[in-house]
Amino acid sequence: MRVFAATWLCYAGYYFCRRPFYLVKSQLAADLGFSTSTLGAIGALFLVSYAIAQFLAGALGNRFGPRLMLLVGMAVSMAANLGFGVATSSAAFFVLMTVNGVAQATGWSAGVGTMACWFNRQERGRVMGVWATNFQAGGVAANLFAALLLERFDWRVALFSSVAALGAVWLVVLTNQRNRPEDVGLPVVRDQDEAPDSVDDGKLGWTRDATVNVVLVGLYYFFLKLIRYALWSWVPFVLARNYHLEGSEAGYIATLFDVCGIPGVIVTGWLSDRVFGARRAGISLLMTVAMTLSCLLLYSAGQVSVPMFAVAIALIGFTLYGPDALLTGAGAMDIGSRRAATLAAGIISGIGSCGPVVQELVIARMLDSKGGDLGPVFLLLLGSAVAAAAMLTIVVVRNRLGHSNV
Known part of the structure; x- marks a missing residue:
């Protein structure tokens, strides 16, 4: 339970050094004179470094263990964010965002790798x-925390x-996180169909079908994460610019996306085990x-009404976060197996993290060139949702043909 709580809190804590930049975009534009395109480029640099580092983090996590990756990643991210607070030029933000992206990439794959060693497939x-509510809860807490301070200070x-908030989490992880049950004298956790001599033999044991499944889930995640990061990155900005809300008000409305994602994750995870027989793709x-x-x-309705805008992003949050967490968490464990879950999670997240890069650059240009018109932006999100559904349909068909067990 201590490991569960520590790793949950750890990944939630990462968001305190990831989300504030997106919340203060309009303030950076006003105080430092950054244009919309410059803000988009800064955000894109974070996302590019984050995407590339996901692949590296997965491989290094398999080699050095999740604990070291988490502690180092959080420490470097805190240092980069301290730099943001004193930076005054776009060049400084470009460098620091790149560093922060690499540091933030250590979080998800290392967390998933830890959980894979402590729980078997039938309960994942x-x-x-429950565990994957960390990134919604972390997003909500980071948003509210930063919005409150932004309202009262700067x-x-x-x-x-x-x-400072992430620093407190770092201490909790240092004292409570352990990579495997064996590290504290407990027996190895195995899946029901896992042979005793199949654990820790130094080989991945991936078939061609498993590799294809990792790529397909990664492509699905590309489109899903494009939508998630588009809403994270631009909702506060467009609410302030297009709907003329105060920065703190925009931050509070943007939080609905994450708040409604929390029950969505719990419901989706429960249904996958109890109704869909520990398969993740169908639900x-x-x-x-x-x-x-x-x-x-x-x-259709969010462009003309703030209440409908709020309802729509709340519904997107409820329906997006469940598959997001399930396929990149439990799904990565199932595909990669206990010994390679960290690597599978890193590859899936790495492919998926290219989606946020695309949205950051494309949406920034759309908002600049279209005079702030939100229609093309919302159409991009709709097209991405259709593409995500198409990718996942292929996985479901492969399940029925016996080529996957996701």
């Missing part, structure tokens, strides 16, 4: 359904205080179709 859906105080496809309909609502 329910366990990861963006620099918001950044420095967020670093994830149903939720993805519902997410597509929610994106259609955002496109």
Whole structure:
């Protein structure tokens, strides 16, 4: 339980040094004179370094263990965010964002790798359904924390205080996280069909089908993460610019996306174990179709009404976060197996993390060139949802043909 709580808190804590930049974009534009394109480029640099480092983090996590990756990653991220608080030029932000992206990439794969060693396949859906609420809860807490400080002080105080919050989490992880049950004298956790001599033999044991499944889930995650990061990155900005809300008000509304994602993750994880027989793709496809309909609502009604905008992003959050967490958490464990879960999670997240890079650059140009018109942006999100559903349909078909067991 201590390991579960420590790793949950750890990944939630990462968001205190990831989310504040997106919340203070309008303040950076006003105080430092950054254009929309410059802000988009800064965000894109973070996402590029984050995506590339995911692959490296997965491989290094398999070699050095999740604990070291988490402690080093959090420490470097805190240092980069301290730099944000004193930086005054776009060049400094470019460098620091790149460093922060590499540091932040250590979090998910190392967390998933830890959990794979402590829980077997038959319980992972329910366990990861609860554990994976960390990135919604972390997003909500980081947003509210920064929005409150932004309302009462300024963006620099918001950044420095967020670093302090992650520092407290770092101490909790240092004293409570352990990579495997064996590290504290407990027996090895095995899947029901796992032979005793199949653990820790130094080989991945991946078949061609397993490799294809990792790539397919990664491509699905590309489109899903494009939508998630588009809403994270630009909702506060467009609410302030297009709907003329105050920065703190925009931050509070943006939080609905994460808040509604929390029950979505828990429900999806429970259903995957109890109704879908520990398979993740079927329930994830149903939720993805519902997410597509929610994106259609955002496109059709969100452009003219703040309440409908809020309802739409809340529905997207509920339907997006479940598949997001399930396939990149429990799904990565199932595909990669206990010994290679960290690597599988790193590859899936690495492919998926290219989606946020695309949205950051494309949406910034859309907002600049279209005079702030949100129609093309919302259409991009709808198209991405359709593409995500198509990728996952292939996985479900492969399940039925016996080529995957996701």
